[in-house]
Amino acid sequence: MNNKPVWEAVRPYVMILPAMGGIILFVIYPVIYLVKLSFYKYNLMNASKSKFIGLDNFKQIFSREDFFSALLNTVLYTVGVVVLTMILSLLIAVWLNRKSRFNAIVQAGIFTPHIISIVSIALVWMWLMEPSHGLLNFLLKAIGLPTSQWLQSSSTAMISVIIVSVWQSIGYYTLIIVAALQSIPPTIYEAAALDNASKFKVFYKITLPLISPQLFFILIIMTIGSFKVFDTVKIMTGGGPNNATTTLVYYIYEFRTNSIGYASATGVVLMAIIALLTFVYFRLLASKVHYQ
Amino acid sequence: MRYISELRPVERTLGFVLKAVVLAVFVFPFLWMVSTSLQTFQETLAFPPTWIPAAPQWINFAEAMSAGPFLTYARNSVTVTLSVIALQLIVMIPAAYAFAKYKFAGKKALFAMVLLAFMIPGQVTFIPVYLMLADWGIIDTLLPQIIPFMSSAFGIFLLRQYFMQIPQEIIESARLDNASEFAIIRKIMIPMSMPALATIALFSFVSHWNDYFWPLVMTDSAGVRPLTMGIAVLRETEGISNWHIIMAGNVVLVVPILLVYAIASKHIVKAFVYSGIK
Numbered sequence: 001m002n003n004k005p006v007w008e009a010v011r012p013y014v015m016i017l018p019a020m021g022g023i024i025l026f027v028i029y030p031v032i033y034l035v036k037l038s039f040y041k042y043n044l045m046n047a048s049k050s051k052f053i054g055l056d057n058f059k060q061i062f063s064r065e066d067f068f069s070a071l072l073n074t075v076l077y078t079v080g081v082v083v084l085t086m087i088l089s090l091l092i093a094v095w096l097n098r099k100s101r102f103n104a105i106v107q108a109g110i111f112t113p114h115i116i117s118i119v120s121i122a123l124v125w126m127w128l129m130e131p132s133h134g135l136l137n138f139l140l141k142a143i144g145l146p147t148s149q150w151l152q153s154s155s156t157a158m159i160s161v162i163i164v165s166v167w168q169s170i171g172y173y174t175l176i177i178v179a180a181l182q183s184i185p186p187t188i189y190e191a192a193a194l195d196n197a198s199k200f201k202v203f204y205k206i207t208l209p210l211i212s213p214q215l216f217f218i219l220i221i222m223t224i225g226s227f228k229v230f231d232t233v234k235i236m237t238g239g240g241p242n243n244a245t246t247t248l249v250y251y252i253y254e255f256r257t258n259s260i261g262y263a264s265a266t267g268v269v270l271m272a273i274i275a276l277l278t279f280v281y282f283r284l285l286a287s288k289v290h291y292q
Numbered sequence: 293m294r295y296i297s298e299l300r301p302v303e304r305t306l307g308f309v310l311k312a313v314v315l316a317v318f319v320f321p322f323l324w325m326v327s328t329s330l331q332t333f334q335e336t337l338a339f340p341p342t343w344i345p346a347a348p349q350w351i352n353f354a355e356a357m358s359a360g361p362f363l364t365y366a367r368n369s370v371t372v373t374l375s376v377i378a379l380q381l382i383v384m385i386p387a388a389y390a391f392a393k394y395k396f397a398g399k400k401a402l403f404a405m406v407l408l409a410f411m412i413p414g415q416v417t418f419i420p421v422y423l424m425l426a427d428w429g430i431i432d433t434l435l436p437q438i439i440p441f442m443s444s445a446f447g448i449f450l451l452r453q454y455f456m457q458i459p460q461e462i463i464e465s466a467r468l469d470n471a472s473e474f475a476i477i478r479k480i481m482i483p484m485s486m487p488a489l490a491t492i493a494l495f496s497f498v499s500h501w502n503d504y505f506w507p508l509v510m511t512d513s514a515g516v517r518p519l520t521m522g523i524a525v526l527r528e529t530e531g532i533s534n535w536h537i538i539m540a541g542n543v544v545l546v547v548p549i550l551l552v553y554a555i556a557s558k559h560i561v562k563a564f565v566y567s568g569i570k
Binding site for chain 1: 315319325382383389390396409415416418439440443445473498502503508524527545549553560561564
């Protein structure tokens with residue numbers, strides 16, 4: 001007779017159905033499919049000829065030197081980016097923390113690269129880093145320093161890519177840290193001033209612990225973000241020279257058409273690493289982080 | 293304010309100069325891009341560098357745009373970006389409302405699933421998604437760049453927070469007036485959460501206009517590619533030394549974003565800070 005109660009019970013599910021459908025179809029199902037593919041030698045021309053090969057793809061991954069070199073490159077990149085970005089954005093945030101018009105302008109300026117496409121960033125920096133006509137080498141020469149081959153030498157390509165990534169993301173993390181700093185109640189600092197604490201001590205004993213939840217979260221975002229680096233490498237170096245900048249995602253990308261099974265297995269490894277990082281961070285740091 | 297009086301004028305000037313230098317480090321590369329885009333080929337090779345071109349070479353832009361089907365690229369970028377925003381809003385509003393205002397079995401687990409999905413990047417799922425969409429036969433359309441983004445976990449999360457802050461009394465009194473749930477969403481929830489919706493839309497605009505990875509792995513033909521891919525290809529078609537042409541293409545890619553940033557910088561900054569903290 002009366003369908004209203006039934007509809008009211010079903011209504012929430014109907015309303016979240018499109019959202020949940022999208023997540024299941026484009027995230028959950030692909031993850032399951034990825035794991036399945038990783039056990040196959042996939043035939044792109046004729047999927048029915050694909051062969052189940054068990055763990056062979058994984059055995060291959062862990063016996064190949066190029067995989068470990070890609071993994072090592074990714075770790076180097078991640079450590080470089082995370083350490084530099086963390087230190088620099090913390091310094092800049094503390095420096096620009098005081099509310100003033102000029103500080104706001106500087107913050108907005110530093111943030112700008114973050115909203116520009118990585119394609120543009122990469123191209124501008126390739127031009128700046130161009131060895132014979134680029135501006136960076138001109139500046140180095142002008143102040144009497146030796147020039148660099150930047151992206152074109154396997155010994156400096158990785159640090160060049162790291163510089164570009166750090167340059168692009170500092171502004172973003174600075175903003176988050178500034179927001180965190182400004183949420184600290186001034187009364188806490190007033191108490192410290194009464195005790196005549198030094199500036200360094202105030203920073204180390206009060207500021208740092210109070211913003212540690214935010215620092216902890218950006219540490220996770222940064223690490224995971226760095227582990228999936230691809231665009232800069234694809235555009236600026238193509239993984240070279242001599243595979244010096246081939247990272248995990250670039251490695252997967254290179255195998256994506258000819259060895260789908262192998263690429264998928266590498267994708268599973270990447271997913272496992274990301275999951276592990278998140279888990280380890282939560283366990284290790286949760287105890288050291290102050291929650292208000 | 294207390295600190296200002298503590299600093300001597302010398303220190304203040306020094307701090308000001310240092311800040312200006314830092315600002316230059318982040319802004320100058322873009323000015324250099326614009327300058328290069330207006331130089332002649334000879335000027336780009338000159339030593340010392342040409343800071344300001346003798347006569348602006350607007351022809352560089354024409355040359356860059358004739359290197360490929362740029363009208364198509366631009367149209368694709370606009371279509372994809374706007375479609376993603378529209379689709380995300382249609383999907384997220386009812387979902388955020390249900391998560392914020394209804395009690396139902398499994399709500400916590402389902403919401404956790406939304407957040408979990410947020411953690412799994414496209415770099416992990418792109419191969420199976422490509423195979424699935426190829427199976428559906430839609431790889432040669434713009435859909436692979438649109439529908440995988442229909443559920444924005446960030447958007448659902450932020451909007452739910454906003455909806456939860458809208459007092460329950462307002463909703464209850466509307467219900468007493470026999471307003472339907474649809475009317476409540478349309479006439480109360482949406483107008484009251486405009487700042488959040490603007491934030492979410494801008495965040496999507498910036499992310500999808502700038503996206504390079506996803507179209508790169510989802511497209512097989514130039515007809516469905518966006519501007520980012522067109523510009524990236526310029527380097528190959530123009531040869532590696534025609535930086536004035538490459539930078540001209542680059543300016544075309546950057547300007548729409550900078551325009552939006554100039555108009556709505558506060559919202560954009562907020563969007564990115566939220567996406568990081570929450």
